[in-house]
Amino acid sequence: MPSDRPRSPEAPKTATNTTTITLTTGLQAPRCLSGVFRPSPDNTHYLRSAEQQRRTRLIEQAQQAIRRLDTAGEAITVAAVVRASGTSRAFLYRIPELIQEIQRLRDLQQRSDQRQPVRQRMTDSSKEARIRQLTATNGELRAEIQRLRTQNALLLGHLREQPTIHHLDRPPRQVD
Known part of the structure; x- marks a missing residue:
């Protein structure tokens, strides 16, 4: 059944075998003369895919x-x-x-x-390996320090035994 309302200028033109109906919202939609509304094809799957x-x-x-x-x-x-x-x-x-x-x-x-x-972050096992390596290096360095202290003490003892050499801890002696 055709609408008694005049068509608005922006409403789409319909084909000769269709007429328009006015929806409750005031918009017009095409309707076949047979009275069956044929919706446009569903293309929403393209929108969903995009x-x-x-x-x-x-x-x-x-x-x-x-x-x-x-x-x-x-x-x-x-x-x-x-x-x-x-x-x-x-x-x-x-x-x-x-x-x-x-x-x-x-x-x-x-x-x-x-x-x-x-x-680049260290794992627990790599941290433990690094700690073991540093501990071993630290032990080696402590042993070397002790060896050098002993060697230093021996050398200082030899210096004190020499009468002609100037000692670091006392003023030089006069030799007659």
Whole structure:
């Protein structure tokens, strides 16, 4: 049934085998003369696919930004990741995995007070090996110091036995 309202100039023209109906919102929609409304084809899967691709791309950008910040030894915060990746804070907060990774790296940085990349941080086993190596080196140096002290004492004893040599701890003697 055709509408009694005049068509607005911006309303689309309909084909000859269709007429328009006025919706409760005041907009007009095409209707076949047979009375059956035929909706336009559903193309939302294209929009969903494009949105999923965009989301994946932004997640990858954020992950790369986190890796770059970590490698550079810079502070890893949400604001720093937003600046480095070109994403928004709202987007990052909608991805819990990214927020957890940012918090984990930020906590590591705060605990160690060093901003080293994850790959350059020492593991527990490498720390233990380094401690063993330093302890062994320390023992060797202590032994060398003791050996040099003993050698020093012997040399000082030899110097004191020599009457013509000037001693460091007393003024020189006059030889007649």
